[in-house]
Amino acid sequence: MNRAILIPVGDELLSGNVVDTNSGWIAHQLDLIGIPVSRIYTVPDDFNSLLEILKEAEEKAEIVIITGGLGPTKDDVTKSVLAHWSHSQLKEDLPTLSRIQAYFKARGKEVNELNAAQAIVPDKAEVLPNHLGTAPGLWIPSSRGCVVSLPGVPFEMKDLMIQEVLPRFRKNYAGALWLEHTLLTLGIPESELALHLKPIEDVLPPEVKIAYLPQPGLVKVKLRIQAEANQKETGIILLHQQIEKIKQRLGGSVAGEGDETPEGIIHTLLLSSNQTLATAESCTGGALASSLLGIPGASAWFLGGMIPYQNRRKNEWLGVENDLFHTVGAVSEPVAKQMAEGIRQRTGSTYGIGITGIAGPGGATPEKPVGTVWISLASPDETITECYLFERDRQRNIRRTCLAAIDMLRKKHLGLWGRGRFD
Amino acid sequence: MNRAILIPVGDELLSGNVVDTNSGWIAHQLDLIGIPVSRIYTVPDDFNSLLEILKEAEEKAEIVIITGGLGPTKDDVTKSVLAHWSHSQLKEDLPTLSRIQAYFKARGKEVNELNAAQAIVPDKAEVLPNHLGTAPGLWIPSSRGCVVSLPGVPFEMKDLMIQEVLPRFRKNYAGALWLEHTLLTLGIPESELALHLKPIEDVLPPEVKIAYLPQPGLVKVKLRIQAEANQKETGIILLHQQIEKIKQRLGGSVAGEGDETPEGIIHTLLLSSNQTLATAESCTGGALASSLLGIPGASAWFLGGMIPYQNRRKNEWLGVENDLFHTVGAVSEPVAKQMAEGIRQRTGSTYGIGITGIAGPGGATPEKPVGTVWISLASPDETITECYLFERDRQRNIRRTCLAAIDMLRKKHLGLWGRGRFD
Numbered sequence: 001m002n003r004a005i006l007i008p009v010g011d012e013l014l015s016g017n018v019v020d021t022n023s024g025w026i027a028h029q030l031d032l033i034g035i036p037v038s039r040i041y042t043v044p045d046d047f048n049s050l051l052e053i054l055k056e057a058e059e060k061a062e063i064v065i066i067t068g069g070l071g072p073t074k075d076d077v078t079k080s081v082l083a084h085w086s087h088s089q090l091k092e093d094l095p096t097l098s099r100i101q102a103y104f105k106a107r108g109k110e111v112n113e114l115n116a117a118q119a120i121v122p123d124k125a126e127v128l129p130n131h132l133g134t135a136p137g138l139w140i141p142s143s144r145g146c147v148v149s150l151p152g153v154p155f156e157m158k159d160l161m162i163q164e165v166l167p168r169f170r171k172n173y174a175g176a177l178w179l180e181h182t183l184l185t186l187g188i189p190e191s192e193l194a195l196h197l198k199p200i201e202d203v204l205p206p207e208v209k210i211a212y213l214p215q216p217g218l219v220k221v222k223l224r225i226q227a228e229a230n231q232k233e234t235g236i237i238l239l240h241q242q243i244e245k246i247k248q249r250l251g252g253s254v255a256g257e258g259d260e261t262p263e264g265i266i267h268t269l270l271l272s273s274n275q276t277l278a279t280a281e282s283c284t285g286g287a288l289a290s291s292l293l294g295i296p297g298a299s300a301w302f303l304g305g306m307i308p309y310q311n312r313r314k315n316e317w318l319g320v321e322n323d324l325f326h327t328v329g330a331v332s333e334p335v336a337k338q339m340a341e342g343i344r345q346r347t348g349s350t351y352g353i354g355i356t357g358i359a360g361p362g363g364a365t366p367e368k369p370v371g372t373v374w375i376s377l378a379s380p381d382e383t384i385t386e387c388y389l390f391e392r393d394r395q396r397n398i399r400r401t402c403l404a405a406i407d408m409l410r411k412k413h414l415g416l417w418g419r420g421r422f423d
Numbered sequence: 424m425n426r427a428i429l430i431p432v433g434d435e436l437l438s439g440n441v442v443d444t445n446s447g448w449i450a451h452q453l454d455l456i457g458i459p460v461s462r463i464y465t466v467p468d469d470f471n472s473l474l475e476i477l478k479e480a481e482e483k484a485e486i487v488i489i490t491g492g493l494g495p496t497k498d499d500v501t502k503s504v505l506a507h508w509s510h511s512q513l514k515e516d517l518p519t520l521s522r523i524q525a526y527f528k529a530r531g532k533e534v535n536e537l538n539a540a541q542a543i544v545p546d547k548a549e550v551l552p553n554h555l556g557t558a559p560g561l562w563i564p565s566s567r568g569c570v571v572s573l574p575g576v577p578f579e580m581k582d583l584m585i586q587e588v589l590p591r592f593r594k595n596y597a598g599a600l601w602l603e604h605t606l607l608t609l610g611i612p613e614s615e616l617a618l619h620l621k622p623i624e625d626v627l628p629p630e631v632k633i634a635y636l637p638q639p640g641l642v643k644v645k646l647r648i649q650a651e652a653n654q655k656e657t658g659i660i661l662l663h664q665q666i667e668k669i670k671q672r673l674g675g676s677v678a679g680e681g682d683e684t685p686e687g688i689i690h691t692l693l694l695s696s697n698q699t700l701a702t703a704e705s706c707t708g709g710a711l712a713s714s715l716l717g718i719p720g721a722s723a724w725f726l727g728g729m730i731p732y733q734n735r736r737k738n739e740w741l742g743v744e745n746d747l748f749h750t751v752g753a754v755s756e757p758v759a760k761q762m763a764e765g766i767r768q769r770t771g772s773t774y775g776i777g778i779t780g781i782a783g784p785g786g787a788t789p790e791k792p793v794g795t796v797w798i799s800l801a802s803p804d805e806t807i808t809e810c811y812l813f814e815r816d817r818q819r820n821i822r823r824t825c826l827a828a829i830d831m832l833r834k835k836h837l838g839l840w841g842r843g844r845f846d
Contacts, residue, residue, distance in 0.1 A: 014450045014460050017605075017636045017645060019442055023465070027437045037437050038472065040465035042446070045634075049461065071613070071635070114614050155816070182440075190494070191537050211468075212494070213440045222440060279730075285716025286709025289730050293708025296784050296817055304736040307702075307712050307728035313770070317727070317740075347736070361719050393578070394719055 003173070004030050005057040006040045007050070009069035009078055010152060014044050022067045022157055029161060033170055034178060035063065045069060050081045054147070058085075062145035062173060065165075068152030070118070070135040078149055079122060079138075085147075086140050088122030096127055096136050103134060125149075128164040132156045137164060145173065179235040180226040181243055184256040184265075186407045188421060190214040190221050193250070196422060200245055208242050218396070220262065220403055251423045252416040255407070262406045263292050269413050270301040275350035277409070279305040280318055280343035282330070283357040283373060288402045303347040308339070318342030318354075329368070331356050333385050336374035340385075344378040351413075352378040353405050360394045373401045377408050384408065384417060426596070427453050428480040429463045430473070432492035432501055433575060437467050445490045445580055452584060456593055457600055458486065468492060473504045477570070481508075485568035486596060488588075491575030493541070493558035501572055502545060502561075508570075509563050511545035519550055519559050526557060548572075551587040555579045560587060568596065602658040603649040604666055607679040607688075609830045611844060613637040613644050616673070619845060623668055631665050641819070643685065643826055674846045675839040678830070685829045686715050692836050693724040698773035700832070702728040703741055703766040705753070706780040706796060711825045726770040731762070741765030741777075752791070754779050759797035760808050767801040774836075775801040776828050780811075782820045796824045800831050807831065807840060 006026055012018040020042065027037040041057060043049045050069070057064045069078030083090050097119035104111045118134040121127055128137030128148075133156040138149040148165055150157045185193060190212050194201075201210060207229065213222040225242055229235025247254050256265045270277060279289045289305035292298055306317050311330050314320040320338040328334060336354045344352025357373030364370045371390035376383060388404055390397040411417040429449055435441040443465065450460040464480060466472045473492070480487045492501030506513050520542035527534045541557040544550055551560030551571075556579040561572040571588055573580045608616060613635050617624075624633060630652065636645040648665055652658025670677050679688045693700060702712045712728035715721055729740050734753055737743040743761040751757060759777045767775025780796030787793045794813035799806060811827055813820040834840040 011634055012636045012647075013447060014463065015447065015454055015647070017447070017451075017647065018638075019444050019447055021442050024436060024438065024440070024442055028440075031438055036467075038467070039476070040437065040463070042463035042465070044459075044461070053462070112614060112618055114617060191535060194537055195535055211434055213435045215441075224435075224438070224440065281709075284713070285721075285725075286704075286712035286728055286730065287716075289709035290707070290713050290821075293710075293730075293732070294818060294821070298708075299732060299786075302708075302732050304732050304740070305709055305730035306740075307709065307716075307730070309716070309722055309725050309727050313727040317729075363722075395717060398713075398717065 003035045003061060004037045004063040004065065005061040006037055007053060007057060007064060007066045008040065008042045008152070009045060009050055009066060011045045013042050013068070022152065022154055025154070025158065026065060026067070026161065029166060030063075030169070031178060032180075033166070033173075035169060035173055045077055047077045047081055047084075050077055051085060054081060054085055058142045058144070058147060063169070064142065064145075064147045066147065066149045067157055070149065070151050079120070082125065082138060082140060082147070082149060083122040086122055086124045088124040088140075090120050091123050093119050093121050093127050093136070096121065096129070099129060099136075100134050128160055130156055130160055131163070132159050139165075139168075178226055178228055179232070179239050180224060181239055182258055183223045183225070183243070183246065183250070183254050184260055184262070185221050185223065185250060185253045186255045186262065186403065186410075187219050188221065188250075188253045189219060193221055193223070193253075197246065197249060200242075200249060204242070205238065207238065210242075210246075218400055218403060249422070251421075252411065252414070252419060253421055255410060262403055262410075263295050266292060266406055266409060267295045267298060267301070269410065270350075271297070273413070275413075276301045276303050276347075277351045277353065278303045278343045278347035278349040279353045279355075280314075280339040281305065281307050281353075281355045282309060282314070282339070283359040284355050284398050284401050285309065287398050288353065288355065288405055291402055292406075303349045304343075306343060314339060314356075318346070331358055331368050331372055331374060333374055333376075333387065336376035337378075337383055337385050340376035340378035341383055350380060351409060353409065354378070355401060355405060357388075357397075357401060359397045359401075360392060371397050373397070373404075375401065375405050375408060377405070377412055379412055384412060426458045426484060427460045427486040427488065428484040429460055430476060430480060430487060430489045431463065431465045431575070432468060432473055432489060434468045436465050436491075445575065445577055448577070448581065449488060449490070449584065452589060453486075453592070454601060455603070456589070456596075458592060458596055468500055470500050470504055473500055474508060477504060477508055481565045481567070481570060486592070487565065487568075487570045489570065489572045490580055493572065493574050502543070505548065505561060505563060505570070505572060506545040509545055509547045511547040511563075513543050514546050516542050516544050516550050516559070519544065519552070522552060522554075522559075523557050551583055553579055553583055554586070555582050562588075562591075600652050600655060600658055601649055602652060602655070602662050603647060604662055605681055606646045606648070606666070606669065606673070606677050607683055607685070608644050608646065608673060608676045609678045609685065609826065609833070610642050611644065611673075611676045612642060616644055616646070616676075620669065620672065623665075623672060627665070628661065630661065633665075633669075641823055641826060672845070674844075675834065675837070675842060676844055678833060685826055685833075686718050689715060689829055689832060690718045690721060690724070692833065693773075694720070696836070698836075699724045699726050699770075700774045700776070701726045701766045701770035701772040702776045702778075703737075703762040704728065704730055704776075704778045705732060705737070705762070706782040707778050707821050707824050708732065710821050711776065711778065711828055714825055715829075726772045727766075729766060737762060737779075741769070754781055754791050754795055754797060756797055756799075756808050756810070759799035760801075760806055763799035763801040763808075764806055773803060774832060776832065777801070778824060778828060780820075780824060782824075783815055783817045794820050796820070796827075798824065798828050798831060800828070800835055802835055807835060
């Protein structure tokens with residue numbers, strides 16, 4: 001039986017200009033309360049396409065959620081389709097109009113006619129107030145359950161789901177329990193992980209599922225372990241047993257759990273041990289610092305960063321010896337080392353990271369192909385330096401370099417540096 | 424009539440762990456050769472779900488493209504579904520096996536059994552060689568046209584589309600011509616743009632469509648203008664006329680065209696005028712530098728960056744007067760100004776950007792709420808400094824700050840700074 005079907009609406013989703021991040025988020029929220037999403041049907045901003053798919057979905061599933069197509073411009077069709085399908089009239093909803101007026105007043109702006117048109121809704125719909133934007137959510141009963149319409153703007157959609165929609169679903173539709181947990185591994189490709197876990201997968205209980213969620217081009221794989229259970233307690237025990245087995249087998253390659261990110265792991269490690277970090281990045285151009293500083297509260301342990309993109313800055317700002325540029329070149333072990341040690345010294349941080357490499361596509365030499373990167377980590381007891389050879393794509397090389405640097409710091413900090421991959 | 428339907432496969436797409444960027448890319452490629460995508464059906468890694476939707480799609484559309492579900496791990500089902508649907512046997516394809524062996528040999532690695540299993544394919548399928556990975560593409564004739572299966576890894580999928588699939592589509596399926604062009608606007612919200620363009624939209628020829636593609640939370644809207652034509656020449660003239668009208672009406676708020684990005688625009692402007700830039704970022708933590716340095720060749724004009732996250736660094740590294748931290752605070756006009764001028768002076772760059780603000784969620788005071796950001800741009804003739812008040816979300820505040828800084832630089836460089844929004 002189909003429990004839930006999602007219908008993202010918008011030409012922009014069918015043209016590559018906008019990526020649909022809403023559907024995955026909604027599906028995950030539903031999954032956790034035992035409402036599996038069986039399909040996502042993406043349709044263009046076209047009256048007949050949406051109407052056809054809405055009728056099909058509504059016959060198949062208890063819950064249908066439409067996202068998007070509620071914008072203030074001409075090309076949005078969701079409300080007229082909903083009105084047609086539910087035999088409603090479109091009418092102005094006064095509480096929504098007041099909310100829109102208040103929304104603009106708080107921002108010192110006038111309501112224009114397009115904004116005001118957001119208050120026009122099908123009369124058979126229950127209005128779900130949108131506190132972060134102008135387009136309201138709509139809830140319309142259907143033959144098997146309900147059709148919900150939400151704005152396509154992700155943070156407005158999420159707020160409406162959390163405040164209005166999920167509480168109703170929990171009350172009326174929640175089903176068989178799926179418990180899940182996620183492990184984050186770093187540094188090991190998917191197929192190697194899968195082979196190493198084969199002994200565990202071969203004897204996996206039928207109620208347990210393991211899924212590999214690799215990030216293309218990055219050596220960062222999430223393992224999602226799910227257990228089905230009628231009772232929460234049984235499920236937790238079953239899940240916990242399997243997770244312990246997996247963690248033991250994978251050793252230090254498991255970097256985090258749940259929603260943890262590589263950057264978040266560094267945040268937790270440094271914050272809890274009262275240690276600090278500073279960075280000197282050449283080929284990554286600040287990508288490492290900015291990914292770490294994306295974490296709220298990182299100011300507690302991040303002391304400063306430099307992006308000495310040119311050799312002269314490496315010398316002036318960090319004390320890298322000028323001779324090295326002529327003898328071994330800027331992309332070399334001693335330059336990375338002096339950058340790491342230089343930034344550590346200049347900020348008084350516990351750890352200093354130095355990065356120099358060739359992100360590409362230009363800058364390669366026969367001895368140093370695109371993707372050659374030296375990463376150095378200066379710490380209180382030693383400076384460790386590694387050479388990596390990534391691939392041809394600039395953006396992916398930058399991201400892989402940041403991940404490799406984060407993993408070096410994690411392993412060094414935890415005393416795992418220099419051990420085997422699964423130790 | 425349905426010309427093309429896409430079927431992305433994977434539990435990870437239904438759980439929010441991975442975002443489907445493939446479908447939009449494919450749809451856009453097909454759009455440009457007159458093959459509109461009418462639906463995207465996303466289904467889980469489940470034999471019956473995929474089989475059901477494949478049968479439905481294959482009856483409705485000439486072209487069906489399945490992405491994903493070809494990975495080396497147990498949970499991938501695409502090949503067995505294709506074999507069942509096409510009444511094929513699964514057999515080992517020797518050329519594919521050789522290609523996989525060569526792929527691993529080139530990387531100095533052994534082929535493990537999971538990798539080798541990628542060479543097993545349905546015998547009614549034509550194999551499309553994958554030169555960047557192990558899972559081959561498959562092409563199977565259907566009652567109305569064809570079913571194509573591609574790996575889910577984006578760069579492998581794209582390479583297969585470009586090398587193998589699109590040339591065949593162009594030959595056998597290409598349809599009525601849609602010409603399109605995109606304009607990138609900065610600094611104006613979607614509804615304001617739409618109102619300002621109303622006089623043009625009201626008299627738009629029926630063969631022309633305008634779509635608004637805003638990025639949630641960012642004041643960066645793409646306008647996609649499309650024209651339908653039987654002959655390329657007629658379409659180009661029609662499209663060109665409308666684009667000129669729109670550009671004239673929107674004035675300096677149009678920052679770029681086609682695939683141009685805000686960062687790419689800065690790259691072009693600075694490179695062509697032989698001018699240079701350096702950055703000093705506090706609350707954005709290197710995000711501005713790293714977004715600019717994501718552009719290949721940026722080393723020609725980016726002289727260096729600093730991330731003086733702490734007040735002491737702002738003083739030591741950039742010469743910001745220590746008094747200011749006590750009198751007006753770190754998030755203030757004079758501090759931003761001294762950061763911009765300091766980095767410009769220390770690198771000898773044409774332009775220096777200084778950024779200081781409260782990205783959130785912490786760090787706010789009653790006078791300086793979360794989202795308060797000062798951006799300063801030092802240039803040869805003057806230093807301009809602006810205060811922005813963004814919203815509550817840290818990541819979005821960082822991204823909006825970077826965009827605002829880029830737009831200040833663009834406007835100053837082009838002599839647009841200080842004029843009206845549409846001048």
